Amino acid sequence: MTAIEEINLTVNGERSTHRVPVRMNLVDFLRNELGLTGSHVGCEHGVCGACTVEVNGACVRGCLMLAVQADGLEVTTIEGLTASGRAGALQAAFHRRNSLQCGFCTPGMLASALEYCERGGAADRAAIREHIAGNYCRCTGYQSIVDAIYEVIAAEEAQ
Amino acid sequence: MTGPLSIFDRPNAYIGKSVPRPDAARLLVGRGQFVDDQQLPRMVHAAFVRSPHAHARIVSIDGAQAATMQGVVAVYDGSDMADHCEPWVGTLTHMQGLRSPPQYPLALDVVRWQGEPVAMVVATSRALAEDACGLIDVDYELLPEACNVEAALDRDAAVIHPEFGNNLAWERIVDSGDVDAAFARNDVTIVERTFRFNRHTGVTLEPRSSVVDFNPADETMTYWYAGQAPHMMQAILSKHLGLAEENIRLIANDVGGSFGIKIHTYGDDIATAVAARILARPVKFIADRNESFLTDIHARDHRIHGRMAVARDGEIAALEIDDLTGIGPYSMYPRTSAIECNQVLNLTGAPYAIQNYRARGQVVFQNKNLMSQYRAVGHPVAMAVAEGLLEDAALAIGLGSVDIRKRNLIRDDAYPVTSAAGMKFDDLSHCRTLDKLLDIMGHDVLREEHAKLRSSGIHRGIGIASIVEVTNPSPLFYGVGGASIAAQDGATVRLDAAGAIHVSASITEQGQGTNTIIAQIAADMFGVEIDRVKVTTGDTAHVPYGGGTWASRGAGIGGEAVLQAATALRGQVLEVAGTILQCAPDRLDILSGSIVDVKTAAQRMTLRELGRIVYFRGNELPPDVKPELIATRHYRVTDFPFVFTNGAMAAEVELDPETGFVKLLGFWVVEDCGRVINPQLVDEQIRGGVVQGIGGAFYEECIYSSNGQLLNASMADYLVPMAAEMPDIVVAHVETPTKTSVLGAKGAGEAGTGGAPAALLNAVNDALRAFDTSISEMPMTPERLLKALGVV
Ligand code: FES
Ligand code: FES
Numbered sequence: 016m017t018a019i020e021e022i023n024l025t026v027n028g029e030r031s032t033h034r035v036p037v038r039m040n041l042v043d044f045l046r047n048e049l050g051l052t053g054s055h056v057g058c059e060h061g062v063c064g065a066c067t068v069e070v071n072g073a074c075v076r077g078c079l080m081l082a083v084q085a086d087g088l089e090v091t092t093i094e095g096l097t098a099s100g101r102a103g104a105l106q107a108a109f110h111r112r113n114s115l116q117c118g119f120c121t122p123g124m125l126a127s128a129l130e131y132c133e134r135g136g137a138a139d140r141a142a143i144r145e146h147i148a149g150n151y152c153r154c155t156g157y158q159s160i161v162d163a164i165y166e167v168i169a170a171e172e173a174q
Numbered sequence: 175m176t177g178p179l180s181i182f183d184r185p186n187a188y189i190g191k192s193v194p195r196p197d198a199a200r201l202l203v204g205r206g207q208f209v210d211d212q213q214l215p216r217m218v219h220a221a222f223v224r225s226p227h228a229h230a231r232i233v234s235i236d237g238a239q240a241a242t243m244q245g246v247v248a249v250y251d252g253s254d255m256a257d258h259c260e261p262w263v264g265t266l267t268h269m270q271g272l273r274s275p276p277q278y279p280l281a282l283d284v285v286r287w288q289g290e291p292v293a294m295v296v297a298t299s300r301a302l303a304e305d306a307c308g309l310i311d312v313d314y315e316l317l318p319e320a321c322n323v324e325a326a327l328d329r330d331a332a333v334i335h336p337e338f339g340n341n342l343a344w345e346r347i348v349d350s351g352d353v354d355a356a357f358a359r360n361d362v363t364i365v366e367r368t369f370r371f372n373r374h375t376g377v378t379l380e381p382r383s384s385v386v387d388f389n390p391a392d393e394t395m396t397y398w399y400a401g402q403a404p405h406m407m408q409a410i411l412s413k414h415l416g417l418a419e420e421n422i423r424l425i426a427n428d429v430g431g432s433f434g435i436k437i438h439t440y441g442d443d444i445a446t447a448v449a450a451r452i453l454a455r456p457v458k459f460i461a462d463r464n465e466s467f468l469t470d471i472h473a474r475d476h477r478i479h480g481r482m483a484v485a486r487d488g489e490i491a492a493l494e495i496d497d498l499t500g501i502g503p504y505s506m507y508p509r510t511s512a513i514e515c516n517q518v519l520n521l522t523g524a525p526y527a528i529q530n531y532r533a534r535g536q537v538v539f540q541n542k543n544l545m546s547q548y549r550a551v552g553h554p555v556a557m558a559v560a561e562g563l564l565e566d567a568a569l570a571i572g573l574g575s576v577d578i579r580k581r582n583l584i585r586d587d588a589y590p591v592t593s594a595a596g597m598k599f600d601d602l603s604h605c606r607t608l609d610k611l612l613d614i615m616g617h618d619v620l621r622e623e624h625a626k627l628r629s630s631g632i633h634r635g636i637g638i639a640s641i642v643e644v645t646n647p648s649p650l651f652y653g654v655g656g657a658s659i660a661a662q663d664g665a666t667v668r669l670d671a672a673g674a675i676h677v678s679a680s681i682t683e684q685g686q687g688t689n690t691i692i693a694q695i696a697a698d699m700f701g702v703e704i705d706r707v708k709v710t711t712g713d714t715a716h717v718p719y720g721g722g723t724w725a726s727r728g729a730g731i732g733g734e735a736v737l738q739a740a741t742a743l744r745g746q747v748l749e750v751a752g753t754i755l756q757c758a759p760d761r762l763d764i765l766s767g768s769i770v771d772v773k774t775a776a777q778r779m780t781l782r783e784l785g786r787i788v789y790f791r792g793n794e795l796p797p798d799v800k801p802e803l804i805a806t807r808h809y810r811v812t813d814f815p816f817v818f819t820n821g822a823m824a825a826e827v828e829l830d831p832e833t834g835f836v837k838l839l840g841f842w843v844v845e846d847c848g849r850v851i852n853p854q855l856v857d858e859q860i861r862g863g864v865v866q867g868i869g870g871a872f873y874e875e876c877i878y879s880s881n882g883q884l885l886n887a888s889m890a891d892y893l894v895p896m897a898a899e900m901p902d903i904v905v906a907h908v909e910t911p912t913k914t915s916v917l918g919a920k921g922a923g924e925a926g927t928g929g930a931p932a933a934l935l936n937a938v939n940d941a942l943r944a945f946d947t948s949i950s951e952m953p954m955t956p957e958r959l960l961k962a963l964g965v966v
Binding site: 036038046047050051052053054056058059060061063065093096098109111112113115116117118119120121122125140144145148149150151152153154155156157158159160 | 194195198199201202203204205206208210211213301376377378379380381428429430431433460462463684685686687854855858861862863864865866888889890894895896897898900902903
């Protein structure tokens with residue numbers, strides 16, 4: 016039950032080695048072992064999206080992946096997003112548009128939003144809503160989040 | 175107010191502007207400080223064994239094996255906790271007749287709902303604490319349950335607290351005018367309907383969270399708190415743990431949503447504080463999602479029978495309601511679980527001029543999780559009942575939905591008005607908000623469109639609701655009943671040596687933008703740019719004493735305290751500036767961080783210079799000038815028990831009669847919350863509130879089996895509004911500032927949740943009309959709609 020294994024991984028560009036209980040999930044590892052508390056835990060059963068992080072370029076639910084499964088992989092959390100480029104544009108748009116209230120869903124929501132943009136998602140409100148439909152937000156009612164993502168893509172398209 | 179040019183028209187004004195929230199920047203880069211982010215040296219973790227039964231006697235608890243597990247620091251049961259904690263009772267003296275037995279952190283000998291905490295393990299990690307919980311053996315003897323609200327008062331119902339004789343917790347009757355005579359009039363048409371509002375819950379994305387540390391050397395407790403009312407919690411911990419109030423410090427940094435859920439007293443949180451005290455080290459308890467569903471307070475749970483008599487011209491001759499509401503086995507502490515029902519009695523029909531009103535409320539115990547105040551306490555129920563009956567009445571007498579409202583709404587020039595239920599209203603604008611609503615939604619065009627579509631088999635509906643919202647409560651809400659809950663709030667504003675100002679305020683932030691509006695008001699009233707205002711909230715060691723943020727009171731009450739304090743500081747600074755500059759203070763002003771000539775706006779000195787002189791070179795000042803550039807002001811509402819807001823909402827839906835699915839096509843809100851301090855923040859409060867209302871109306875339900883088992887205690891099974899199904903929501907305003915304060919702000923946090931279900935109910939029933947059927951139960955699930963349609 017408390018078997019321990021060693022893992023090597025790269026988190027936000029930093030490589031490190033850790034001994035982790037095999038039952039520990041990735042988000043608990045990031046939060047409790049690495050102190051990267053920007054990723055949040057809302058349900059621990061893969062529904063709310065608060066724990067969404069990027070693993071080898073794809074969005075992953077940090078509560079549904081074990082830390083040992085991240086052995087050899089590259090993880091990017093909210094702390095590792097660069098202030099320039101699309102991530103920065105999304106953060107700025109979220110700020111302007113007040114696309115967050117309590118901010119608990121925000122790191123996961125940004126990860127999903129970034130994934131949509133990176134995949135060449137269109138400035139289409141319904142498609143944006145569809146894409147973020149796996150991220151729960153209790154505070155905003157989503158409209159301001161859709162507005163911010165739309166704005167970033169529309170601005171890119173206009174260039 | 176100061177003369178014809180209002181203080182809100184000064185240059186560099188921030189009040190009324192959509193200033194982005196300074197603290198959002200931090201949350202956007204993963205720099206939030208939520209309770210679970212706390213990592214303290216020597217910190218240990220709590221997990222709880224919870225009752226699997228709705229009602230059972232605890233025969234024995236065997237924690238011996240768990241206690242010997244490596245990593246386990248302590249195992250406690252109910253009596254261990256009771257030795258260190260006085261029980262609490264969820265009653266208030268002004269809720270006359272309300273009864274509820276003493277409650278302990280962990281169950282003592284009987285468990286009364288599934289999920290009630292029974293034993294606690296503290297270990298070096300949460301995972302180990304949960305492992306140890308699995309080793310604790312609890313032997314139960316099952317007792318008969320009383321779960322169904324409608325059967326809880328039956329003669330043969332199991333009695334949950336034998337000492338009370340039956341399951342009635344509270345009863346209230348309102349009887350105003352001559353209801354019987356009005357119903358007996360021969361010119362009235364009577365409509366009636368039984369409504370059901372099933373249980374739902376808050377589902378804050380951040381679960382309930384506590385980290386508590388205790389230092390035995392100086393008997394001080396520090397509690398990192400994910401809640402709304404730090405000073406209330408300080409008083410509760412003091413009273414029940416027997417610690418001096420001043421030795422308890424509550425710190426609320428970022429709070430991941432609360433909506434009323436986190437304002438109550440939960441046994442597991444109190445047990446965490448007790449354990450920290452016994453162990454003299456930090457203890458963390460973070461509820462998991464299953465625990466949240468089982469123990470975060472649930473909301474609503476009403477069965478209401480309503481009757482309305484209308485005259486031929488549409489006049490509401492009388493309204494009568496009978497509300498039965500289930501609150502679980504205890505009344506929640508310290509706000510009680512009777513307020514929800516009380517609000518329903520106070521508010522049903524409140525937008526309308528109704529002379530004859532009778533209401534009975536019965537609040538009953540049942541073997542389910544506790545029910546208590548959640549966002550828009552009682553409002554969605556009260557609004558949906560009145561609006562639903564009004565729609566029935568309009569149909570029965572052949573009047574339009576809009577016409578019957580216009581016939582009965584309290585006129586905008588009629589205030590002050592006291593309602594049949596005794597509520598005092600002032601500065602409301604029902605008629606203007608309804609007109610504006612009809613305008614922005616294009617009401618008449620939509621109706622025509624729907625009529626055409628109906629003939630081609632597309633079933634759309636429009637629902638309208640006029641609503642009131644209780645905001646800015648006075649001490650008559652809780653304090654009068656003996657609760658240590660402040661209705662006043664305070665703010666301290668001080669000038670530092672660099673010319674910036676620091677505000678500490680007793681209202682709290684859970685994402686509404688409290689800290690932002692505090693900065694806006696202070697910057698505006700004092701005269702600096704907003705980035706020169708630093709705000710502190712949430713920490714009892716650093717803020718004035720006050721109530722916190724709940725009942726839509728932050729902006730209206732806390733905001734006024736900030737306004738008064740910043741204005742006072744401005745006076746102090748101008749006084750000193752006058753001395754330094756050798757001129758009368760009233761010839762000076764503060765603008766953008768400088769002392770200026772009031773007429774020409776020419777700069778006389780910067781605040782930095784003034785700060786330098788006052789703090790460092792006091793020798794340049796006459797001896798009678800005191801270096802005091804700090805002001806504290808407190809504010810409470812005195813003239814009214816509450817400051818009500820009003821609004822009008824409309825929903826447009828499309829019903830698929832074959833599947834029972836409803837698509838939300840549009841939602842419109844016109845809200846009058848008095849002076850709007852930050853339009854974007856207010857609009858987002860309203861949108862978020864509407865979506866929570868949509869949740870209660872269509873998706874969210876705590877589904878219990880007949881023996882009190884919660885069947886959908888996970889986010890996979892309990893449906894919440896997600897982005898794909900939600901409509902864009904159009905928000906507009908009418909601004910009627912309240913006369914009770916200079917700021918003129920009323921609350922805006924709950925209107926959306928309070929009003930949306932009423933509009934949605936009417937919209938769905940409008941779509942159902944073609945099928946000659948209707949629905950009166952929420953959530954309006956596809957299954958219930960198919961039943962109403964006779965399909966299943
Ligand atoms: S915590 Fe991982 S999806 Fe909710
Ligand atoms: S901002 Fe609070 S959950 Fe999204």
